[in-house]
Structure formats: structure tokens, C-alpha cells
Amino acid sequence: MRKYFYMKANREITPVENDEMQMKAKLRISEILSDERVYIPRRFRESIDKLSLYNPKGVLEKANALLLEGDDGAYDLGNRLNDLNGKEWTKFTCSWFVFNALHSDLKEEREFLSSTEDHPATFSPTMIEGFINFFTKEGMNVFDPFAGIGSTLVAAARTKRNGFGVELNPKYFGIAKSRVPDFEDHIINGSCEDIGEFDLPLQDFCISSPPYWDVLNRSTKDFESSRKSKGLDSTYSTEDDDLGNIADYDEFVERLCKVYESIYKIMKPGSYTVIILKNVKKEGTLYPLAWDVARKLSKLYVLKDEKIWIQDKIGLAPYGYPYSWVSNILHHYCLILQKK
Ligand SMILES: C[S@@+](CC[C@H](N)C(=O)[O-])C[C@H]1O[C@@H](n2cnc3c(N)ncnc32)[C@H](O)[C@@H]1O
Numbered sequence: 092m093r094k095y096f097y098m099k100a101n102r103e104i105t106p107v108e109n110d111e112m113q114m115k116a117k118l119r120i121s122e123i124l125s126d127e128r129v130y131i132p133r134r135f136r137e138s139i140d141k142l143s144l145y146n147p148k149g150v151l152e153k154a155n156a157l158l159l160e161g162d163d164g165a166y167d168l169g170n171r172l173n174d175l176n177g178k179e180w181t182k183f184t185c186s187w188f189v190f191n192a193l194h195s196d197l198k199e200e201r202e203f204l205s206s207t208e209d210h211p212a213t214f215s216p217t218m219i220e221g222f223i224n225f226f227t228k229e230g231m232n233v234f235d236p237f238a239g240i241g242s243t244l245v246a247a248a249r250t251k252r253n254g255f256g257v258e259l260n261p262k263y264f265g266i267a268k269s270r271v272p273d274f275e276d277h278i279i280n281g282s283c284e285d286i287g288e289f290d291l292p293l294q295d296f297c298i299s300s301p302p303y304w305d306v307l308n309r310s311t312k313d314f315e316s317s318r319k320s321k322g323l324d325s326t327y328s329t330e331d332d333d334l335g336n337i338a339d340y341d342e343f344v345e346r347l348c349k350v351y352e353s354i355y356k357i358m359k360p361g362s363y364t365v366i367i368l369k370n371v372k373k374e375g376t377l378y379p380l381a382w383d384v385a386r387k388l389s390k391l392y393v394l395k396d397e398k399i400w401i402q403d404k405i406g407l408a409p410y411g412y413p414y415s416w417v418s419n420i421l422h423h424y425c426l427i428l429q430k431k
Contacts, residue, residue: 092410095120095142097158098149104163107149115151116144123157123168132174133251135159135166149289174228183225187399190218200240203270209305210240210263214300214367216398222298222425225251226363231295235332236283236354241267243298243316244274255291257283260328282332284346286353293359300367300423301350302327302335302381304343309373338379349385351428355391358430364392366426367400375417381424392428400425 093104097115100351107113120142123129135142135157145165146154152409156165156177164178173180196215219242223233229262235243238256240263248271255277264280271278279289318325327335334350351364358364366388368381369405372381385394399422411417 092238096149096151096154097143097145099147100149104145104158104165107151112149112151116154119151119154120144120157129168130228131168132166134174154287172228173225175224180225183221184289186397187401188221189403190215191402191404193217194349197241197370198246200242200270203240203266207400208262208266209318210266211318211324211326212300212303213239213242216242216246216249219243219298220250223247223250224295226296226298226365232292234294234296234297234354235299236286236350237299237301238267238278239263239268239300241274241278243409244271244278247271248273252296253277255294257281257286257289259330259333263327272347282349283354284332284334286350286357291357294354295359295362295402297354298360298363298367299365302333303369304340304373304378305335305338306371307335308338340373340380344380344383344387348384348403351384351388352391356431360430362430363395364428364430366428367423369420370425371424372407372417372420375415377413381426385424385426388426388428393431394426395429396427398425398427399423 092113095113096107097104098107124131124139127138138159142248143158144154145156145158155169156167162176164176166176171410196217200213223246227233229253233243233247233252233254235256238244238258241256244254244256246268254274256267256273257279258267260281261280261401264278267278268275281289310325315325327333330336334343337346349367354364366384368384370377370379370381372378388394402421405421407419410419
């Protein structure tokens with residue numbers, strides 16, 4: 092007999108061995124499915140004949156979670172944040188993760204670029220999908236104020252969310268539009284310092300990686316010359332509006348934080364904003380950029396957390412050898428802020 096009600100026993104999800112309860116659970120599932128007030132994620136709606144009810148203690152009256160055959164996590168019908176089941180939710184809450192650019196993402200990116208087109212600092216849409224899946228439900232709005240060539244918007248399209256973005260450089264803006272034609276009208280070619288002037292709808296989630304101060308203007312001669320020899324950009328632009336061209340650290344932090352202060356106004360209450368940043372070095376001194384931005388923005392947002400992104404496939408350079416301590420910084424801070 093097909094089982095409709097499961098519980099946890101000896102740490103395993105097992106069917107409740109009671110035929111009457113199984114039939115009652117079947118009825119309860121059809122009631123839930125026909126109640127329009129109950130939000131049910133698409134993957135559950137699309138597999139109605141594989142749905143069961145779940146309560147860890149086997150108490151049918153208290154069962155408020157759906158199980159999908161083959162999945163070992165339950166989706167709580169009271170989930171107000173995302174479409175994840177409990178297992179997926181818990182997995183994402185680890186305070187660190189390792190992620191290296193995926194070949195499949197790079198291949199997708201290249202399909203939209205000519206041989207001389209590129210962007211010096213993109214992130215992988217697959218990595219951003221994880222954040223979007225955690226911080227939104229399907230159909231919600233996702234915003235990237237430093238959209239670059241549109242990786243966040245690609246992630247939004249893949250996860251069936253609505254992507255919005257602002258990008259200063261017209262070339263990157265054009266590439267972003269060609270990557271996500273469905274969001275063509277959602278991408279603005281302008282400065283995110285002017286966000287208040289744009290007609291953007293309220294957003295459910297914001298995720299972005301701003302320029303890491305002026306690091307690209309100070310990158311090694313090797314990086315610069317190898318990219319220039321291929322006709323590729325080694326910086327974002329020469330524009331004054333480009334935050335990556337601000338040489339003074341305090342001015343950079345000030346202007347960057349102002350951007351996120353204006354973004355606060357277009358975020359829905361309770362929504363999250365993730366800012367991916369690094370602490371950066373200049374002339375042998377570490378500038379705690381991620382920490383300074385976190386501290387400053389915590390006066391407006393609730394600073395919920397940091398999630399550390401580690402790259403472990405980048406070769407180590409012998410900086411400082413053999414006379415001084417100079418690290419290879421291969422981790423980034425994903426600052427997690429919430430609108431009160
Ligand atoms: C680290 S990159 C983001 C790349 C993006 N995540 C991607 O994967 O394509 C930072 C971007 O911010 C843009 N930018 C710099 N200043 C800006 C400003 N004032 N308004 C909007 N975009 C800006 C740069 O042109 C660059 O594309």
C-alpha cells in the first residue's frame with residue numbers, strides 16, 4: 092500500500108504503520124493541495140502523486156510538513172523564507188563553503204562574449220543560485236547593484252526568480268542583457284549611487300560583489316600585461332563614477348556604504364542583503380574592508396552573519412618570500428544583512 096504519512100524512528104524517516112492514519116493523511120494531503128492559501132513549492136506541486144505528510148513524532152494532527160518520495164528532507168508548510176526542505180536549509184547554514192569557478196558556468200559565459208570581451212572579476216551563477224535558493228521563494232525579486240555581465244541575473248533566471256540589476260559599464264551592461272533577454276528591461280545602465288532615481292520595484296533579496304576598492308588598478312604587472320596582450324580589460328573602466336577607481340580608502344567605504352543605505356529603501360521589510368567582499372592589502376598593510384563595511388552598515392541593517400567563501404584551486408604565489416609575512420588571500424566574506 093502507498094504510504095502517506097511518515098515519522099522519524101531511530102533517526103530514519105519511516106512510514107507510520109497504521110492504515111487508518113495513512114488514509115487520514117491521504118485526505119489531509121488533498122485538503123492541503125486544494126487550499127489556495129497554502130503556498131506549496133513547485134517541485135512538490137509537480138509531484139502530487141509522490142507527496143506524503145510528515146511529523147517527526149508521528150502525530151497526524153500536528154503534521155505540517157510535506158515529504159517528497161526519494162527526498163530525505165521535509166518541507167515545512169510554515170516556511171516563510173524559501174522553498175527548501177529542512178535538510179537543504181540546514182546544509183546551507185554552515186558558516187563557510189568552498190567554491191571554485193565551474194567549467195559549465197565559464198562555458199555559458201563565453202557563449203555571450205567575443206574573443207576580446209571579458210570581465211576581470213565575475214562570480215559563478217551556480218554559487219549565487221545557492222544564496223537565491225536560501226533567501227527567496229520562486230517568483231521573488233532579486234537585485235544586484237553591481238551587476239557586471241549579469242551573473243546574478245543568470246542565477247535568478249535559472250532558479251525562476253525575477254532578476255534586476257544596475258551596471259555602470261555599457262559593455263558589461265550589454266553582455267548582461269544578451270545573457271538574460273527576459274530581464275532586458277530590468278537592467279539599468281547607470282551608477283548605483285543614483286539608485287534613488289531609478290524606478291525599481293521593491294526587492295526580496297539583494298546580492299552583489301562590489302569592486303574590492305581599487306585592487307584592479309593595483310593588480311600585478313603580470314595580470315595587467317597578460318590580459319592586455321589578449322585585448323582584455325584589466326580594470327572595470329576609467330570612469331569617476333566607477334567605485335573601483337576611488338583611491339582613498341575612507342572615501343571608498345563611505346560611498347560604498349551609501350549605495351547600500353539607498354538600497355535599504357527598495358528592500359522589503361525582513362528581506363536579506365548579501366555583500367561579497369574581501370579584506371584587501373595596500374602597500375603591505377591590510378585594510379579590513381569587509382569588516383569596516385559590516386560595522387558601518389550594521390547601524391542601519393541588522394548584521395546577521397558572515398559566510399566565508401573559500402577558493403582552494405588558486406595557486407599560491409611566494410609573496411614576501413624570503414623576508415616578510417604576506418599571505419595569499421583566498422577567502423571572501425559574504426556579509427549577510429537584514430532589513431529590520
Ligand atoms: C566585482 S564586479 C561584479 C561582477 C558581477 N558579479 C559578475 O559576475 O558579472 C563589480 C562591477 O561593478 C561595476 N561598477 C563599479 N562602479 C559602479 C557604479 N557606481 N554603479 C554600478 N556599477 C558599478 C563595475 O563595472 C563591475 O562590473
